[in-house]
Amino acid sequence: MNKSILQNGDLLFMSDQSDLSKAIIETTEKYSHGGIYFDGMLYHASRKRGVAKQKLEEYLAEEKHEVFIYRYPEIDAEIIKERADRYLGCEYNHSFYPDNGKFYCSQYIAEILPIFDIIPMKFGDDEKEISDYWKKYYEELGVPVPVGQPGTNPGQLAKSEKLKYIGKLDY
Template sequence: MEGRLLILISLKTGDLLLVKKAQNKLSEMIIRGTKQTFLDRPLAYYHIGIVEKEGTDFFVLHATKDHGCIRQPLDLFISEEGLIDVYRKSSPLINPLKILKRAKSMLEAPYNPSFRLDQPGYYCSDYVVNAFKDENIFHLSPMVFGPNGSVLPEWQQYYENLDLPVPNGQLGSSPNSLISQGHLKFIGAINS
């Protein structure tokens, strides 16, 4: 509990919260399709959000499947998501207020369930990439939906239901791909 409190107290605007406990079938599919290893550390995250510190209050700005792009109190985010790791840019942020301004300009936008950049709305890591645009730390990379260029059967079915082709290899992002780009450092874990 003491370690959790220290991490919560040390949170800063622009920190990133990465969720690692699958909550539903889609989150399980994201973890299975995009997990990787970076610096000998397994990365198996399915969701990402941005911390905003406003006075003594904390909020999380993120894109959710059920509500689109929202600003949510941190305590509610923690109670809903469970196992969360905190990451921070390795060097100081150039302009955290610009990140917040850009993130807030996307609030109320719809969720993009296709993860395709040619479709309206945002998915969680796409939301973060756009908010951090001026920091020049994240780049798009070929998306993966299974190991070694394969597409897991669940993803085939998912995209058949959307009546879209699987964007395997198309440019995009995932929480795991953002971490593996090497511009973030692990701060600690928050568990509900």
Template sequence: MKYLLHFVIVLVAFASCKKQPTTINDLEAGDIIFQDLDCGDFCVAINKVTEGWNGRDFSHCAIVAEENDSLFIIEAVSAGVKKTSFKEFFGKHTGNGGTVLGRVKPEYKSIAQQAAKHAFKYLGKSYDEVFDINNDKYYCSELIYETFKEANEGKEVFHLFPMTYKDPDTKEYFPIWVDYFNNLGEHIPEDEPGLNPGGISRSSYLEVTPLKL
């Protein structure tokens, strides 16, 4: 019996010593990177309506992809969906939320790998400035949603929820969003389905780890 107990203790110790991904060198295709970017009032509004993993704020997310044995980022930004080098992506200034890695749990690894491959299809697509989940344009978390959904045979991995553009303290629209949609000549899509980086970071499908840059 004591030998069995010793064996169990050794196994537990081995599992606890398993290397956790903590640096850029540990990344692999299908990983999701979350960032707390400094984009002024827009980021303040995004961060305030949804709390991210471990209470952190995240205003951007992107997926790690691989081509010719090289890793890089595919992300949706104002210029559209594009490939970004690690140097450029991780050189962005971030706030207190910093940069963290979201890696799917081992049983979903194949979905993440396929999602990274599907992400190439979106390169060159326009940025979704009105946050409409049904048009052929994409904002950062919408890109993650679509690539993983496609990889999972059309079934959601990350879930949509009613989006809000209102300050939870005042129950009024954030002025930055009022000006933004007025300039576009569009109505504010309050309660329309969507998702944001903070919400994705809290998904039960992910194991999240801070990254040392």
């Protein structure tokens, strides 16, 4: 799908080949990052920028992701954009713990577009409750792994029955 199909309020879900992306996908499904589109800009929470808006073209050139478009047909894009703007400049939530004033990508989306279920977070698979990647990640942060804490993930948001899958973005 061409970028011209994008509408304000479209949700963009993506994945790449980084170790963090692989760890997220291993414990969720399909996507490791998400953002919301308004006026040529991707609003998202990233490790590099915190909560920011970035030209979509710049993001796509910088990050080599496969990008998939989802739409919430009942969105009031103007209200959601106001909410999205409110959190610009907030820090990235590296720990993924809830209620600390910081945001990871799907937490930001769920905050500004409150249509998603909050679920217990997972950091492992059927064999291990916590994968080796996440054990090391949280050791370096110096905090316990938040297994079972309330949260969201990009794959879970994309599976919402409230969203309509539009297609893969070509760029």
